[in-house]
Amino acid sequence: MLKRSRSVVAAATLAVVLALGACESAPSGPGDEPQPKANGATGTTAGSGGPGVVAPGKPGEPARTLSPEEAAKAVPPDTPNAADFMYTQMMIVHHGQALEMTALAPKQAASAQVKALAARIAAAQQPEIGAMRGWLKSNGGPRAQTGHDHGTMPGMATKTQLAQLRAARGAAFDQLFLTLMIVHHEGAVSMATEVLSQGNNVQVEEMANDVIAQQTAEINRMRSM
Known part of the structure; x- marks a missing residue:
């Protein structure tokens, strides 16, 4: 009797499991509403006749659901723009002047601290110039800039100041x-x-963040010196 009772219970349990599985796998009917996705999108966009396209955002930004028409016109999130090209081209020149200044320190500075600082600046900025040149090459080369003069970049020493140094x-x-x-x-x-x-562009953003972190620390060090 005990064995028989267990068999009856097992059979009943199996029947319930199969019934639940059939319910879960049943296809939606013609009138069923589309199930919302994890991000709240239903897979279609208002006013469009087709499925939506999920466009990833920049780091830290949420994705967006675009209509097929919007997706066709959208610019990929990492595509370099004019500001990216201007920054890299001008920063190469800006770093170049820093290297020109640091090259004078070994023979002309009196302080060992100044000589060591100049060496650190040169060791950091020379590879950064190489990275920015590599970025430009990978993205089609330098772009013509209008309305910007390298001589008017913030922080650049004048010819007179360089002569004095x-x-x-x-x-x-x-x-x-x-x-x-x-x-x-x-x-x-x-x-x-x-x-x-x-x-x-994410790569330009990373290079810019490196400049901010490193050179802010060096500004504080130089002020204390």
Whole structure:
């Protein structure tokens, strides 16, 4: 009797499981509403006759559901824009002047701290120039810029100031180098901050964030020196 009772219970349980499985796998009828997706989209967009297209957003931004017409016109989220090209091209020149200034330190600076700082700046910015040149090459090369003069970039030392730095020696060089380089770094941070709000490319955004973090720390170090 005990074995028979267990068999009856098992058979009943199996029947319930099969019934539930059939309900879950039953196809939707013609009048059934589409089930919402995890992000709230139903797979179609208002006013369109076809399925929606999920367009990924930038890092930290949610995806959007576009109509087929909107998707055809949409720009991929990582496509470089004019601000990205302008930033990389101008920052190559900006970094280049920093290397010109740091090259003077080994022979003209009096302070070992200034010499070490100049070496660190050069060691960081030379690879950054290479990375930005590589980015430009990968994205079709430099673009013509209108309305922007490299000489008016924030933080750039004038020809007169560079001549004074080349002529300075000892403590006078140290003082002028730190003064000019602080302003130079502040200009680079300003440019990097601007491209973060106006650019569209993730790789450029990463390079700009590196500039902000590194050069802000160096500004504080130079001020204390």
